[in-house]
Amino acid sequence: MNLKFYFILILIIYMFSKCKNNEIVNNEDYNDISYDTIKVLTKKIDVNYFNKKILFNGKINYSLKSDLRFTQNNIISSIKTSVGEIVKYNQVLGLLENKILENSIEKAKIELQKAKYKFEEEKINFGNNITKSSFENLKIRSGLFEAQNNLDRAQIEYNQTILKAPFSGIIANLEKKEGDFITTADVFCTLINPNKLEVFFSVLENEFQFVSIGQEIEILSFVNNDESLKGRITEINPLVDKNGLIKIKAKVLSKETNLLDGMNVKVLINKPLKDVIVIPKEALVLRSNRQVVFTLEKGLAKWNYVEVAGENNNSYAIKKGLKVSDTIIVSGNLNLSHDAKVNATFIEKEVYIK
Known part of the structure; x- marks a missing residue:
């Protein structure tokens, strides 16, 4: 044991x-482990002019859009178009039953010809001494005026059975069929021009000072947030509604937008801020859900909590946390910690956008 x-x-x-x-x-x-210094890019900041972008919700509308109706109640005899078809100005879209009206036109032409013969016969009796007043009276007595008026009326009624495109565009909402009875209150189809777009949005009273007629705006669709479209304000409603909003209308300047009538979009307007500290977006990182900017002091990275006053496409305006002439780290800051040793390269590139 x-x-x-x-x-x-x-x-x-x-x-x-x-x-x-x-x-x-x-x-x-x-x-024995020795840590290498981290390579970063730095930039000395200063106060600058800054365009803060204010965001609004808008809705797209076709500026050229029309619900087309016949001006007579009758049966649809023929439909000459279809949904999605591109049509030209004055192109025939549909026809109503018009056989009786065709007959009325022929009858009116016959009556007009009779009146002309009668007028010529009675005019011979006056010879060459007929006065202007007698000439007009002769047209009335012979029935020439009445016959011409009846023909014009018959032609107008016939034309009302033919529906034509009032402008070039695309057919939409065509739900009627040949043989359907249609009234003047019924919409035959909707004609739209997709190249004529407008956007409607509203601004608060305290933001009214930042909008003006002719001002350019940016439009972002929810379909493609990366695509920025251009627009220009064309109307500002001079009334404030019960919710404290002012209605604005703008023309969409960009072509081939892929936007449709009724689509929701985001509208961006520039709000100018003067004499503010501006940094590139790359300089700001998140730490524990707080906004942080690293500055350079004696070869070390210093951690600074900041408050943002506004932003645009690639810059931030800083309200609190930095001071003029600070040297900020604009690259290589994703994995930095407080007091980390850095190897800094100074850059001259501007960090703000007008």
Whole structure:
């Protein structure tokens, strides 16, 4: 028993000694580690002019859009178009039953010809001494005026059975079929011009000072947020509604927008801020859901909490947390910590956008 006991004791002492040696080696390895400085780009900041972008919700509308109706109640005899078809100005879109009106036109032409013959016969009786007043009276007595008026009326009624495009565009909302009875209150189809777009949005009273007629705006669709479209304000409603909003209308200047009538969009308007500290967006990082900008001091990165006063496409206006002439780190800051050693390269590039 004693021999077995001594053997186990020696084994325990040996294992303890080996672990101790490994710990010493590991500690020595740790102490030998040397960390390289992190390479960063820096920029000295100053106060500048800044365009803060104010966001509004808008809705797209076709400025050339019309619900087309016949001006007579009758049966649709023929439909000459279809949904989605591109039509030209004055192109025939649909016809109503008009056989009776065709007959009325022919009858009116016959009556007009009779009146002309009668007029010529009675004019002979006056010879060359006919006066202007007698000439007009003769037209009335012969029935020439009345016959011409009846023909014009018949032609107008016939033309009302033909529906034509009032402008070039695309057909939409065509739900009627040949043989349907249609009234003057029914919409036959909707004609739109997709190249004539407007956007409607509203601004608060305290933001009214930042909008004006002719001002350019940016339009972002929810379909493609990366695509920025251009627009120009054309109307400002001179009334404030019960919600304290002022209605604005703008023309969409960009072509081939892929926008449709009724689409919701975002509208951006520039709000000028003067004499503010402006930094590039790359200089700001998040730490524990707080906004942080690193500055450079004696080769070390310093952690600064900041408050943002506004932003645009690639810049921030800083309200609090930085001071003029600070040197900020604009690149290589994603994994920085406070008091980290950095190897800084100074850049001259401007960091704000007008």
